[in-house]
Amino acid sequence: MRFQARACESLGSRLYGHLLQCVATDLTEGGPSREILQGHESDAGGSALPLRLMGAVNRLVLDGEEPALDRIYRDAERDEEAAWQEFRSVLERHPDRLRALVDRPVQTNEVGRCAALLPGFLAVAAESGLPLRLLEVGASAGLNLNWDSYRYVSDFTSWGPPGSPLVIPFELDGDAAFPAVDRVEIAERRGCDAAPIDPADLEGRLDLLAYIWPDQVDRIERMRAAVEIASERRIGVERAGAAAWTQRILQDASPRCATVLFHSIVEQYLGDEELAAFHRTVREAGQRATRVAPLAWLRMEPDGDRAAVWLTVWPGGEDRLLARAGYHGTPVELHPPTAG
Secondary structure (H helix, E strand, C coil): HHHHHHHHHHHHCCCHHHCCCCCCCCHHCHHHHHHCCCCCCCCCHCCCCCHHHHHHHHHHHCCCCCHHHHHHHHHCCCHHHHHHHHHHHHHCHHHHHHHHCCCCCCCCHHHHHHHHHHHHHHHHHHHHHCCEEEECHHHHHHHHHHHCCCEECCCEEECCCHHHHHECCCCCCCCCCCCCCCCEEEEEEEEEEECCCCCHHHHHHHHHHHHCCCHHHHHHHHHHHHHHHHHCCCCEEEECCCHHHHHCCCCCCCCEEEEEEEEECCCHCCHHHHHHHHHHHHHHHHCCCEECCCCEEEEEEECCEEEEEEEEEEEEEEEEEEEEEECCCCEEEEHHHHHH
8 A cells, every 4th residue: 555655646646645645554553444455465466456445436436426525536725634534434434335346457548658659559550561450458448449549749749630639748758759650550459358348338437437546637538538539439348368368369460461469557467377378479479470460569567667668579579678658658768779
């Protein structure tokens, strides 16, 4: 809880930083949080138990069951101690509901991460000269599969349709540039997730919003815009595990397409065996790739205080560090070899 509190604080959520520090103290004092989280003492750190708790409470707020906490969440001038007292009251009133909600996995379908993945997509398009076949592991509601429909804007560069309803502003560290590609042709979009969400469904939308930190209004607005785009496109996200789905979907190559298998902040949710099997499957598929059917593996995963964005393209198979980025996609620090 204290680790996640510091992480939330560093990522701009003073509200969650404070509440999670209070939860940690409440746990040690035998408060209502202990009853709700009993049985989760051995949960893996990567399962994000603190964020599951915060998302569970926020889901009750979004359902309209806790208007007092909703008002506090919406108040930019909120009193932090009052926020904790009301939050604690919610824990006391709904232990059974919250225990059930905490069992659910985190669904952080953060579209801001597309800004960090963008140089990878553009690099594959520029180097292959082929349409892209997009395959996302841990796709949640499939929002990041629509990355080419979003507008990206920084002080140094911009990319994407000017009239997009979703504009992703981001900081670009240094003077490196994205690969010079004005337009990318997409041949196919598919994804998998252990617990996929339908963005066209009201319950699904509430699930997605529940895991966004309430004091990060810009992220909430981006999510709403991305959900509207996804609802119109209706990309199907298949319920499947990462290793099994990847093995099946990469069995057959797609000639005259560059297959891009990608994921962002997913590996921590996979068990050791599944993660090893997933990596093995991708690299074995890479050995079967050809110039007319290349395979690219684009991933954004934790690397200390930021996430690292790596790209591997077969034939060849060289691992390239493209960028380091904030966990929600900004700032983006491009690695010099990606400069265009």
